[in-house]
Amino acid sequence: MKPPEQIEVTRPDKMLWPELAITKQRYVDYLDAVADLVLPWTRGRPMTLVRAPDGVDGKRYFQKAASSYAPGWIRTVRIPAPSAERDVDYVVAGDRATLAWLGNQAALELHPAPVRTDRLDRPDLLVVDIDPPEGEFDAAVEVAFLVLDVLDDLRLNAGVKTTGGKGLHVVIPIERRVDATELRGAAARLTALVAGRRPDLVTDAFRKAGRKGRVMLDPSRNGAGATIVAPYSPRARPAGTVSFPVVPDELGTVRPRDFTLANVRDSLDRAGPRRWQDLAHERVRLPARLLHD
Numbered sequence: 001m002k003p004p005e006q007i008e009v010t011r012p013d014k015m016l017w018p019e020l021a022i023t024k025q026r027y028v029d030y031l032d033a034v035a036d037l038v039l040p041w042t043r044g045r046p047m048t049l050v051r052a053p054d055g056v057d058g059k060r061y062f063q064k065a066a067s068s069y070a071p072g073w074i075r076t077v078r079i080p081a082p083s084a085e086r087d088v089d090y091v092v093a094g095d096r097a098t099l100a101w102l103g104n105q106a107a108l109e110l111h112p113a114p115v116r117t118d119r120l121d122r123p124d125l126l127v128v129d130i131d132p133p134e135g136e137f138d139a140a141v142e143v144a145f146l147v148l149d150v151l152d153d154l155r156l157n158a159g160v161k162t163t164g165g166k167g168l169h170v171v172i173p174i175e176r177r178v179d180a181t182e183l184r185g186a187a188a189r190l191t192a193l194v195a196g197r198r199p200d201l202v203t204d205a206f207r208k209a210g211r212k213g214r215v216m217l218d219p220s221r222n223g224a225g226a227t228i229v230a231p232y233s234p235r236a237r238p239a240g241t242v243s244f245p246v247v248p249d250e251l252g253t254v255r256p257r258d259f260t261l262a263n264v265r266d267s268l269d270r271a272g273p274r275r276w277q278d279l280a281h282e283r284v285r286l287p288a289r290l291l292h293d
């Protein structure tokens with residue numbers, strides 16, 4: 001079934017982000033404005049959603065299975081549940097209409113999987129999730145430069161984006177050669193290399209207890225069932241911050257709050273979005289050094 005030209009927005013005046021006066025209509029308009037930039041990162045990917053039908057001040061929940069009342073033109077992919085649970089039909093957003101429909105559903109966060117439907121067992125993105133202690137974005141920036149140095153030595157191209165929270169994501173598009181377990185191993189070796197350079201600043205220990213104010217790199221963001229918030233996706237938080245692509249040159253000057261639903265449309269022609277348009281088509285092969293101890 002073909003997607004419709006126009007999606008009717010129900011209850012368009014519903015306030016989703018009251019602090020920014022972002023109504024459901026304005027959110028759907030935002031998704032339309034960024035569609036060409038978002039779709040390369042959602043197309044073909046099973047997606048988990050954070051929904052908040054009453055806006056950021058109401059109840060929020062993760063939703064994996066597509067709503068049973070989803071129209072027939074919404075594409076889904078069935079993925080067997082790992083345990084004895086039921087299989088899950090995930091939404092796959094490959095067109096503007098699906099983004100608009102998700103906006104109308106008050107899906108406030110889009111979390112695509114690092115796999116595409118034609119090869120679900122071979123991830124195509126490696127993610128370094130940089131989580132600084134609360135309010136220490138500068139530390140996240142310092143670690144991002146460290147990660148980029150290590151990637152440079154390994155000749156791996158990457159993109160950087162704000163998470164819309166307190167940290168940064170470094171995303172490396174890879175050839176689809178390894179499975180989720182192998183990818184998680186590669187991510188662990190990569191984060192260990194980074195932590196090894198500045199153990200005073202970085203920890204890759206999973207337990208927060210061992211962090212002692214250091215920046216956390218969590219390799220478990222890679223592996224079966226992992227997802228990452230899409231570039232340009234807002235966060236379901238009162239400040240309405242958006243996960244936004246940046247280039248290394250501007251890392252020293254940007255702040256996460258520079259990119260919100262209220263202002264981000266002015267930033268779409270910056271270097272970060274241009275870089276990520278290219279990044280969506282790049283694929284590198286993981287070096288042997290990351291695949292074996």
Ligand SMILES: [Mn+2]
Binds near residue numbers: 129130131163167
């Ligand atoms: Mn994080």
